[in-house]
Amino acid sequence: MINTVYRLVSPKLFxxxxxxxxDLENNVVVRPTYLSICQADQRYYNGSRDxxxxAEKLPMALIHEGIGEVVSDNTGTFRVGELVVIIPNTPMEKDEVISENYLESSKFRASGFDGFMQDYIISNPERLVKLPNNINKEVASFTELISVSVHSITRFSKISHNRKDKIGIWGDGNLGYITSLLLKIFFPESKIIIFGKNEEKLNIFTFADETFKINEVPQDLRVDHAFECVGGRGSQLAVDQIIDLINPEGTISLLGVSEYSVPINTRMILEKGLFLFGTSRSGRKDFIKTIGLFEKYPKILKYLENIVNDVVEINSLNDINLAFEKDFNSDFGKTVLVWKK
Incomplete structure (x- = not known):
């Protein structure tokens, strides 16, 4: 079987x-249908990585957020035509302590080997999870990103103390929106407070209890726990403000990815007895939990429709470049590719 793969060979050139x-005998053949662009894809596309x-990663097919339809399955796991979400993390071993997404031996699509920009995805059935037939496919395309938030909140639930009167989320972008929405589902009795820079973006967080611009925070405001969803150069300011506003023995979840070293005020971390933990990627159990949330709380999907910004039909390589340029110039929201290649 000949497969066409659409690889980035150098910045902006596919x-x-x-x-x-x-090995079609032991795998499932999936036809990608809806894909979503991530910031990591943009860093490769624009050549902003070192x-x-x-030089090490390229040429490589981008995109690690996506869904597709089963074309064939000799393993007997799925039926032809079923809609599945594709898990980009590919573990090479099992560990009783370390999750699959933190094992150094694990591979990850669009970061070391080809992502979903292909005519067909050849996948182990364990790396696929069936989706409900009536799901919004545009939202489902970024299930992977949602599963990262689910993973972080699941870990937070295990290690944080019981006082969760106020939970702060720093970041008014896509990750902040998704994480705060899910926190409202997981902890309905908690007050969910969003901290951001852009008033227009903050107005989209209609489910939140309060929103504040980071330079207009009341002096007496405190939170019990915090999630940092800023990333980039803004991570330091966000973490500094979190440490200032969080109550003693609070838990800080770090989700924002930065290409730079981020100084942290360890003196106040020690003084307040804070817990900090990082979250990267997700695993199969997080995808299953995420899809379960979609089914149990349909309103999640309705809210997530608000961050579908651009939907671009892909019929040619030029369409791919157009989608990436649109996404790069967008301040908020997800760019979804309707994959017609």
């Missing part, structure tokens, strides 16, 4: 590569 698909990383 090429079609024809590849012989192997030259050594680009």
């Amino acid at each position: 090429e079609e590569i024809y590849d012989e698909a192997e 030259p050594e990383t680009l």
Whole structure:
């Protein structure tokens, strides 16, 4: 079976590569249908990663957020035509202590090997999870990102103390929106407070109890726990403000990815006895839990429709470039690719 793979060979330049698909007997063939662009994809596309990383990773097919339809399955796990979400994390081993997304031996699509920009995805059935037939496919395309928030909140639930009167979320972007929405579902009795820079973005957080611009926070405001969803150069300011406003023995979840080293005020972390933990990627159990939330709380999908910003039909390589340029110039929301290649 010949498969066409659409690889980024250098910043902003894609090429079609024809590849012989192997081991179809033990895998499932999935036709991608809806894909979503992530900030990590943008860093490769625009060449904003360091030259050594680009030289090591490229050429490579981008995109690790996506869903598709089963074309064939010789394993007997799925029926032809079923809609599935594709798990990009691919563990090479099992560990009794370390989750699959933190094992150094695990591989991740669009970061070391080809992502979903292909005519067909050849996947182990364990890396696929069936989706409800009536799900909003545009929202389902970024299930992976949602599962990262679910993973972080699940870990937070295990290690944080019971006082959760006020939970603060720093970041008014996509990750902040998703994480705060899910926190409202997981902890309905807690007051969910959003801290951001952009008034228009903050107005979209209609489910939140309160929103504040980071330079207009009341002097006496305190939170019991916090989630940092800023990333980039803004991480330091966010973490500094969190440490200032969080109550003693609070838990801080770090989700924002930064290419830079971020100084942290360890003196106040020690003085307040704070817990800090990082979250990266997710695993199969997080995807299953996420889809379960979709089914149990349909209103999640309705809220998530608000962050579908652009929907671009992909019929050519030029369409791919157009989608990435639109996404880059967007301040908020997800860019979804309707994959017609």
